[in-house]
Amino acid sequence: MTPRLLPLLLLLLARPPAAQPTPPTCYSRMLALSREITADFQRLQATEPSEPCVRYLPRLYLDIHNYCVLDKLRDFVASPQCWRVAQVDALKDKVRKLYTIMNSFCRRDLVFLSDDCNALEYPIPVTTVRPDPQRRDPAAQTRDRTRGH
Numbered sequence: 001m002t003p004r005l006l007p008l009l010l011l012l013l014a015r016p017p018a019a020q021p022t023p024p025t026c027y028s029r030m031l032a033l034s035r036e037i038t039a040d041f042q043r044l045q046a047t048e049p050s051e052p053c054v055r056y057l058p059r060l061y062l063d064i065h066n067y068c069v070l071d072k073l074r075d076f077v078a079s080p081q082c083w084r085v086a087q088v089d090a091l092k093d094k095v096r097k098l099y100t101i102m103n104s105f106c107r108r109d110l111v112f113l114s115d116d117c118n119a120l121e122y123p124i125p126v127t128t129v130r131p132d133p134q135r136r137d138p139a140a141q142t143r144d145r146t147r148g149h
Contacts, residue, residue, distance in 0.1 A: 026106030033098045034062040034069075040091050053082040060095075061120055064102065064110065068117035073099040 024032070041060035058076050062069055076095050082088035102110060 026101070026109040030064050030098065030101055030106055030110065033094065033101070034064045037091065037094050037098060038062050040094065044087050044091060051082060051085050051088075053085065054088070056081045057088070059121055060091075062098075063114075063120060065113040066117075066120055067112040067115040068120050070099065070103065071117070072120050073102075 038061055041057075045054060058072070058079055060072070060076055062072065073095050077092050077099070
């Protein structure tokens with residue numbers, strides 16, 4: 001072996017093996033796909049003004065913990081609007097895929113926490129503002145004063 005190859009060989013042997021990522025679970029796959037579909041739908045609505053049919057598609061906000069999501073997925077795929085619009089067809093394919101995963105492959109991995117169909121039509125916006133620790137509930141302040149805190 002040549003003296004120049006020895007340091008290279010030692011460097012390759014000293015490097016730790018690449019970590020193998022954990023395979024996605026059924027749940028993580030459903031969650032990721034639902035978020036991807038929701039984002040794609042929002043992007044489609046924002047960037048497809050040339051296709052007026054996009055305005056008439058059923059709203060597509062997905063929460064895989066809401067039992068009504070299965071109906072929402074079926075309704076979206078069955079909607080006749082936007083036939084032959086490539087972006088909509090691709091989105092409908094993803095929706096079909098999620099429905100199949102949820103209804104067949106991962107049925108036992110999913111827990112529905114709600115059956116509020118209205119929540120899928122008018123989702124509550126998620127806020128990222130942290131509460132002010134100095135500002136407290138007046139009832140809690142009164143309790144603290146009476147306890148001597």
